[in-house]
């Protein structure tokens with residue numbers, strides 16, 4: 001798919017961007033999600049390169065789209081029946097100009113190098129937008145924790161860290177959670193790192209338990225942060241969340257704490273989903289029940305519907321986007337909201353869409369929302385709250401301090417407001433008022449490019 005520049009720029013600049021994109025297609029075949037993530041950023045960069053010819057001369061785009069380092073390794077482990085399995089582990093250290101590589105680990109059967117690269121690429125700009133001095137990276141494995149016992153997950157994590165420990169560290173590369181990696185997995189990974197290095201190095205991993213170096217409010221941060229970002233987008237339109245009907249997809253960490261904050265601000269969240277289908281709950285999601293089903297029992301959303309009774313229906317195979325809503329918050333996985341769903345949401349009068357997940361909205365769907373005047377919050381801005389609180393966790397670890405929940409939440413709120421303002425003002429400065437995609441891409445890129453220029457040919 002050729003680039004469709006979002007902003008006007010001289011033909012020679014657009015040709016340079018097109019060339020860079022072509023080189024990614026050529027050098028990295030079979031990585032469609034990575035191509036999509038690069039495509040989406042390059043479409044915004046024309047005017048920046050035109051205004052600063054030094055960036056093109058420094059081959060800044062070519063350098064930013066090439067990871068600094070990619071690590072792939074074998075992860076052998078044994079299940080409870082003594083059967084041996086071999087998974088593949090990844091860590092892509094994409095860009096360290098602004099600080100140690102920082103980004104989560106994803107354990108899901110669909111994980112491959114292209115998925116890790118798309119996530120790592122997005123993470124560079126997301127982390128830059130937080131202003132907190134963290135570079136971009138990502139990792140994971142095609143291991144599927146679903147249906148595995150705690151002991152199996154522990155053995156897998158121990159094997160994974162037995163290789164990964166050589167590449168990470170508080171000043172080098174700091175992993176955290178993502179799909180399939182939550183508090184349980186972070187605990188096992190940290191334990192193995194401590195064993196093999198014989199070091200108490202709290203800041204080498206974030207999302208830890210509060211007893212052993214974790215930050216309060218990290219579990220809540222991504223979902224809370226996305227709702228704070230939506231509140232800012234609505235405030236610009238002289239509206240708030242009170243009384244708004246919201247559809248949320250997913251039912252994991254991001255979805256649960258999105259629902260919690262939205263409910264605290266008076267909104268009515270009526271859906272959750274997983275890969276088997278979705279639940280619509282006319283009375284609004286019962287959060288205590290959802291947390292019990294997902295966080296304690298590790299069950300499915302159909303179990304929630306069964307336990308909830310008459311107000312909730314489980315629709316197998318369906319999509320939450322069919323349910324009429326004022327606001328849609330995709331919080332599950334990439335490309336889960338396509339053009340057809342976007343048209344349905346627009347027809348039903350959606351006012352704002354904000355990405356809790358990474359790249360959940362297809363490029364065509366993004367254009368449909370923006371053309372219809374829907375406020376659209378891209379993930380690299382809207383879901384930056386999680387990694388921002390991870391950086392606050394690193395800060396607490398470095399000073400051996402433990403901040404209160406309310407202090408962390410206040411800092412998160414300030415960071416999300418600042419990210420919103422940065423994106424809003426940058427978009428306006430480049431002649432695209434209200435376009436948060438342009439604002440996030442340009443503001444993130446400018447920060448990283450500035451640091452890279454100052455550091456010489458890195």
Ligand SMILES: NC(=O)c1ccc[n+]([C@@H]2O[C@H](COP(=O)([O-])OP(=O)(O)OC[C@H]3O[C@@H](n4cnc5c(N)ncnc54)[C@H](O)[C@@H]3O)[C@@H](O)[C@H]2O)c1
Nearest residue numbers: 178179180222250251252253254274275332357358383386
């Ligand atoms: N955890 C964080 O701090 C954080 C921060 C920023 C962005 N994200 C992104 O948010 C999204 C959700 O992550 P999470 O941490 O909540 O993970 P999680 O493992 O806690 O939950 C993932 C959710 O997505 C659903 N899901 C996964 N694959 C699916 C598929 N193919 N179809 C439908 N549903 C599917 C699962 O059922 C589950 O509800 C991911 O895109 C992740 O990259 C997470």
Ligand SMILES: N[C@@H](CCC(=O)O)C(=O)O
Nearest residue numbers: 103104176177178387390
């Ligand atoms: N995986 C999360 C969190 C990263 C982190 O906390 O390091 C993200 O996509 O931003």
